[in-house]
Amino acid sequence: xxxxxxxxxxxxxxxxxxxxxxxxxxxxxxxxxxxxxxxxxxxxxxxxxxxxxxxxxxxxxxxxxxxxxxxxxxxxxxxxxxxxxxxxxxxxxxxxxxxxxxxxxxxxxxxxxxxxxxxxxxxxxxxxxxxxxxxxxxxxxxxxxxxxxxxxxxxxxxxxxxxxxxxxxxxxxxxxxxxxxxxxxxxxxxxxxxxxxxxxxxxxxxxxxxxxxxxxxxxxxxxxxxxxxxxxxxxxxxxxx
Numbered sequence: 001x002x003x004x005x006x007x008x009x010x011x012x013x014x015x016x017x018x019x020x021x022x023x024x025x026x027x028x029x030x031x032x033x034x035x036x037x038x039x040x041x042x043x044x045x046x047x048x049x050x051x052x053x054x055x056x057x058x059x060x061x062x063x064x065x066x067x068x069x070x071x072x073x074x075x076x077x078x079x080x081x082x083x084x085x086x087x088x089x090x091x092x093x094x095x096x097x098x099x100x101x102x103x104x105x106x107x108x109x110x111x112x113x114x115x116x117x118x119x120x121x122x123x124x125x126x127x128x129x130x131x132x133x134x135x136x137x138x139x140x141x142x143x144x145x146x147x148x149x150x151x152x153x154x155x156x157x158x159x160x161x162x163x164x165x166x167x168x169x170x171x172x173x174x175x176x177x178x179x180x181x182x183x184x185x186x187x188x189x190x191x192x193x194x195x196x197x198x199x200x201x202x203x204x205x206x207x208x209x210x211x212x213x214x215x216x217x218x219x220x221x222x223x224x225x226x227x228x229x230x231x232x233x234x235x236x237x238x239x240x241x
Contacts (some may be wrong), residue, residue: 001014001030002029002032004171007033007035007037008030008031008033008035008036008037009035009037011029011031011037012027012028012029012037012038012039013037015027015039016039018204022039022041022045023041023042023043023044024041024043024047024059025041025044025056026038026039026040026041026044026050026059027039027059028050028052028057028059028213029036029058030055030056032114034050034055034153036053036055036056036057036075037052037057038050038051038057038059040059040061043216044060044061045061045062046062046063046065047055047060047061047062047063047066047068047101048060048061048062049061049066049069050069051069051070051072051073053073053076053077054085054157056076058072058073058076058081058090060094062073062100062101062102062149062193063094063098063099063100063101064098064099064100064101065097065098067097067098068094068098069094069099070100071093071094071097072090072091072093072094073084073090075089075090075091075092075093075094078090081180082109084109084111084117084144085144087109087111088109088137088141088144091107091137091140092137092141095137104134104135104136104137105132105133105135105136106129106130106131106132106133107129107130107133107136107137107139107140108128108129108130108140109126109127109128109129109140109144110124110126110127110128111125112124113125115239118224126144126147128140128143128147130142141154144181146178146179146182146191146232147173148178149174149176149178149179149182150175150179150185150213151187152171152172152174152175153171153175153185153188155167155171156168156169156170156171156172156175156189157192158191159171160195160196165193165196165198166191166197168192169193172185172188172189174194175189176189183208183209183212183216186187186205186208186209187205187206187209187216187219187220189202189205190202190203190205190206190209191220191223191228193232194228194234194238195228195229195230196229197229199230199234199238202238203241204236204237204241206220206238206241207241210241217239217241220238220239
């Protein structure tokens, strides 16, 4: 219906009017022009409700109290930064004022591009889910942080293709700051530095990851035959770490 040009409100009206179970339904529709419409049936398990704001909607049912969706709305409007972080802030605000009366178990988040490229694997920018956890929002936040770390790592790899080592270092350092417990990011940072004439700068990183797990040294050896731009002296200095 949206593809045919109908507005979000028209779509909600048609769906609700044609549904005999409308009193038990809750839905929200946002169209590509930013128009929003939502519906909460009168027989949804309380507490239930929604708020439609500018280009967004929050909705909730089976909540502990009526504070939940207003808290979501207020938090979303006040939050800064990318959409995913704003949505997470909204969910956290909901939990702080009471959340689901049944407690918490799962959480999920999907963010897609505004305009489709017709390549679904590229259009889905964030796709995170926590199916079962005692602290699902904490875990969702951790997964989002890891996702952002790998985004920075990918930007570092892209900068390396253009030999922009200043940007390489900036992005890899940002990635390591977001996900300091991950040795792989440090390893590829070191490899990228070494492969671009910065062997001396790479050595502390190699030393750290090699000492944590000798498999990283073995992996480095396997990279050598497939084209690392290093001479024998440089290779020996790295493998000594």
